[in-house]
Amino acid sequence: MWNQDKSLNLSILLVRVLFVLIIILALCVPIMVRWYDIVSPDRTGLISGSVFWPLSICLYLSAICGEVCLYHLYKLLKNIKNDIVFKTENCKHLRYISWCCLLVAIPFGIFGFWRFLGFFVAFAAAFFGLVLRVLKNVFVRAVEIQEENDYTI
Amino acid sequence: MPIIVNLDVMMAKRKISSGDLAKKIEITPANLSILKTGKAKAIRFSTLEKLCEVLDCQPADILEFRKEDSHADEI
Numbered sequence: 001m002w003n004q005d006k007s008l009n010l011s012i013l014l015v016r017v018l019f020v021l022i023i024i025l026a027l028c029v030p031i032m033v034r035w036y037d038i039v040s041p042d043r044t045g046l047i048s049g050s051v052f053w054p055l056s057i058c059l060y061l062s063a064i065c066g067e068v069c070l071y072h073l074y075k076l077l078k079n080i081k082n083d084i085v086f087k088t089e090n091c092k093h094l095r096y097i098s099w100c101c102l103l104v105a106i107p108f109g110i111f112g113f114w115r116f117l118g119f120f121v122a123f124a125a126a127f128f129g130l131v132l133r134v135l136k137n138v139f140v141r142a143v144e145i146q147e148e149n150d151y152t153i
Numbered sequence: 154m155p156i157i158v159n160l161d162v163m164m165a166k167r168k169i170s171s172g173d174l175a176k177k178i179e180i181t182p183a184n185l186s187i188l189k190t191g192k193a194k195a196i197r198f199s200t201l202e203k204l205c206e207v208l209d210c211q212p213a214d215i216l217e218f219r220k221e222d223s224h225a226d227e228i
Contacts, residue, residue, distance in 0.1 A: 151194040153184045 005081075012077050019070045026063040029056055045114045054114050058107040065100040072096045086139070086146035094136040101129030157217040160189050163208050178203035 025032075033055045042048050072093040079090055105126035112118030164174060175185040178200065187193050188200075201212055208215070 148194050151187060151192060153180060153188045153193050153196055153200050 058111045061107045069100040098132035177207045
């Protein structure tokens with residue numbers, strides 16, 4: 001029977017898998033970028049030429065942000081599993097995740113000058129970061145309400 | 154906070170221990186401690202009612218409003 005605990009365990013497992021996957025993908029960045037450099041049309045950005053270095057830097061920075069994101073996501077899920085939900089610590093994790101998403105938008109925004117596709121990725125990352133930021137604000141308020149409830153005798 | 158909880162004073166007057174009081178008003182000793190130390194943010198009418206009943210007093214005997222000294226921070 002599917003229950004909340006199993007769902008939480010699945011989320012934790014997926015986070016772990018993704019953590020390893022990002023490391024593997026980061027190791028494959030030179031191969032992927034070289035392939036992309038060959039297949040992508042050259043005139044789809046303001047700056048023409050090879051995208052090997054810009055895209056490599058972009059992907060490595062994103063990989064670092066992704067790993068930080070996943071670490072905080074893992075901590076958040078562990079806290080939820082231990083029934084620590086509306087606590088200041090979780091707000092901190094959400095804030096870090098949101099900042100990581102916003103940080104990813106910067107290199108991809110710059111990469112957009114080489115290939116316009118970068119702008120779309122940057123927009124998606126910034127949008128996701130913003131959504132998480134709003135979620136964090138909701139969480140902060142929820143923590144206040146929870147504390148008020150805890151201290152109502 | 155300008156609301157002072159004088160529960161310990163009333164408890165001393167009635168000569169009742171924290172454990173006994175917690176048991177009589179049906180709250181945990183930890184919650185009673187929060188109330189006594191002034192960490193509580195709110196008190197339910199039902200809790201106040203039980204406290205007044207057990208301690209045989211009025212709400213004003215337990216709760217007191219004291220204006221905060223605005224100059225305290227400056228010093």
